[in-house]
Amino acid sequence: MGKFSMWLQRITYGRYGTDNLNKFLLTVSLICIVANVFIHSYALRLLTVLLLILVYCRMFSRNFPARARENERYLAMTNRFKRSNHSGSYSSGTGYGYGYGANTGYSGPRPKATKQKADPNYKILRCPACSGKLRVPKGVGKINITCPHCNLKFVKKV
Numbered sequence: 001m002g003k004f005s006m007w008l009q010r011i012t013y014g015r016y017g018t019d020n021l022n023k024f025l026l027t028v029s030l031i032c033i034v035a036n037v038f039i040h041s042y043a044l045r046l047l048t049v050l051l052l053i054l055v056y057c058r059m060f061s062r063n064f065p066a067r068a069r070e071n072e073r074y075l076a077m078t079n080r081f082k083r084s085n086h087s088g089s090y091s092s093g094t095g096y097g098y099g100y101g102a103n104t105g106y107s108g109p110r111p112k113a114t115k116q117k118a119d120p121n122y123k124i125l126r127c128p129a130c131s132g133k134l135r136v137p138k139g140v141g142k143i144n145i146t147c148p149h150c151n152l153k154f155v156k157k158v
Contacts, residue, residue: 015060016067021074025055072154075129123158 029051036044061067125134125145132149142157 012060014062016058016062016064018059019067019071020078021071022055022058024074025051025058029055068153072128072152075152079129079131125156125158127152128154 029048032044032048032051036048058067058070119135121138122135123138125136126132127134127147127150129152130147130150132147134145134147136143136145136156136158138158140158142155144153144155146153
C-alpha cells in the first residue's frame, strides 16, 4: 500500500484537485448513472462519460487560474440562487452560525445594530461567494483579496 500511495502522491502533485464545481459535476454524473439503470439511454450514457472526462480533466489540470475562475463563476451563480430563495432570512451565509440566524438554534433577542462611521480610507466590499463584508483600503488599484469567512480568493479594483 505504501508504494501505491507514493505513486498517487507523485501523480497528483501540482494538480488542481477537486472543488465545488467538480463535486457538482460528479453528483450530476452519479444521478445520470442511476437514471441510466432505469432508462437505458445511449445519450444519457454518453453524457455521463463526458461529465466524468470533464471532471478528471479539471482535477488533473495544472492551469490553476482558469480552474479557479470556472469555480468562482459557478459559486457566484449558485449564490445568486441561494440569496434569491432566502432573501428574508437573517444569516451569515456560512451556515455555521455566529450566535444568530436560522442555522444556530438560538431564538433569543438580537442585539441592536450599531451604525459605524464610514472611514474615508477604506471601502466595504462583499465577497462574491458568501456575501460577507470585507474592508479594503481605498485607492490602491487592483488587489488580491482573500475572504476570511470562506477563503475565496478574488481580484478587485478599489
